[in-house]
Amino acid sequence: MSLDHPVLSSLLPVVLLILIGFVAGKAKLVRPDSVRDLSNLVFLVLTQALLFRTMSTVHLERLDMQPVLQYFVVAGLLFFTMLAFYGRDTRASVLALASIFSNTMMIGVPLIGLAYGQTALVLLFTLISLHALVLLSVATVVLELQMAQEQAAQSGQKRKLIHTLGQAVKSAVLHPVPLPILVGLVYAQTGWGLHPMVDKPLQLLGEAFGPMALVLVGITLSLTPVGQQMGLALRLAFVKTVVHPLLMGFVGWFLGMRGLPLAVMTVVAALPIGANVFLFSQRYQKEEDAVTAGVAVSTLMAMLSVPVIMAVLPLLPA
Numbered sequence: 001m002s003l004d005h006p007v008l009s010s011l012l013p014v015v016l017l018i019l020i021g022f023v024a025g026k027a028k029l030v031r032p033d034s035v036r037d038l039s040n041l042v043f044l045v046l047t048q049a050l051l052f053r054t055m056s057t058v059h060l061e062r063l064d065m066q067p068v069l070q071y072f073v074v075a076g077l078l079f080f081t082m083l084a085f086y087g088r089d090t091r092a093s094v095l096a097l098a099s100i101f102s103n104t105m106m107i108g109v110p111l112i113g114l115a116y117g118q119t120a121l122v123l124l125f126t127l128i129s130l131h132a133l134v135l136l137s138v139a140t141v142v143l144e145l146q147m148a149q150e151q152a153a154q155s156g157q158k159r160k161l162i163h164t165l166g167q168a169v170k171s172a173v174l175h176p177v178p179l180p181i182l183v184g185l186v187y188a189q190t191g192w193g194l195h196p197m198v199d200k201p202l203q204l205l206g207e208a209f210g211p212m213a214l215v216l217v218g219i220t221l222s223l224t225p226v227g228q229q230m231g232l233a234l235r236l237a238f239v240k241t242v243v244h245p246l247l248m249g250f251v252g253w254f255l256g257m258r259g260l261p262l263a264v265m266t267v268v269a270a271l272p273i274g275a276n277v278f279l280f281s282q283r284y285q286k287e288e289d290a291v292t293a294g295v296a297v298s299t300l301m302a303m304l305s306v307p308v309i310m311a312v313l314p315l316l317p318a
């Protein structure tokens with residue numbers, strides 16, 4: 001496989017950015033106690049700019065929703081399966097999210113564009129416009145609900161389910177990820193657009209998200225006892241880069257998806273774990289080491305799994 005192959009040309013920059021962060025961490029260019037501050041910067045500033053700006057151009061009436069809806073059916077099925085597998089607690093919510101959340105921006109956009117062209121990118125951007133909103137919101141609601149139940153169990157005070165669910169939904173909507181997505185989506189429907197004086201800073205901040213998040217993964221990886229997490233990291237990577245796309249391809253084909261939509265959705269499912277899961281785990285301080293190792297291992301594993309999946313897809317019966 002040459003360096004010009006779509007898979008390598010998309011994945012190698014990700015590996016190099018993680019490696020740069022790893023070297024910076026080992027060289028102690030960033031102090032361990034500063035990692036949380038960097039995580040907050042990426043999560044609360046760069047992510048906000050990227051999500052709001054992306055959603056501010058989305059017009060719902062122009063979106064082809066059927067392939068996207070089928071993608072989320074598969075992702076939801078896998079999420080709740082892995083949630084049960086890992087134990088239905090707050091830790092399980094983060095691990096289940098890592099099993100379904102793909103790196104759609106840093107890897108997906110260049111890979112799909114190079115491999116399938118502009119028409120495929122339209123499908124991908126339709127998915128991206130809802131990817132974080134749907135998956136992170138579901139994970140946040142589930143996790144907040146579990147946290148409320150755990151707190152009630154510790155305090156000995158039982159809350160009514162409707163009250164607990166209401167608090168969980170409120171916490172999810174006011175969460176730093178769904179909120180800018182919803183605000184951006186509402187703003188897009190006004191048709192006003194963004195003035196260049198506002199759009200340009202948001203664009204620059206959004207473009208910094210991917211590199212900064214991956215460098216931060218590398219820094220955290222340098223501080224993580226990866227050997228202790230390797231078993232769990234391999235399981236996360238296997239589910240994300242092998243089980244997820246196989247399930248997507250099978251269910252999508254069974255439901256009647258064919259051709260380019262099936263190829264795009266299946267390849268997206270095969271992508272490695274997205275950096276948003278790493279930031280999610282850091283925010284809730286759940287399974288940070290395992291997710292950090294999982295991001296790195298799944299990126300390496302995808303170099304093998306993605307080309308195989310791309311080669312098999314054309315062989316499926318029409």
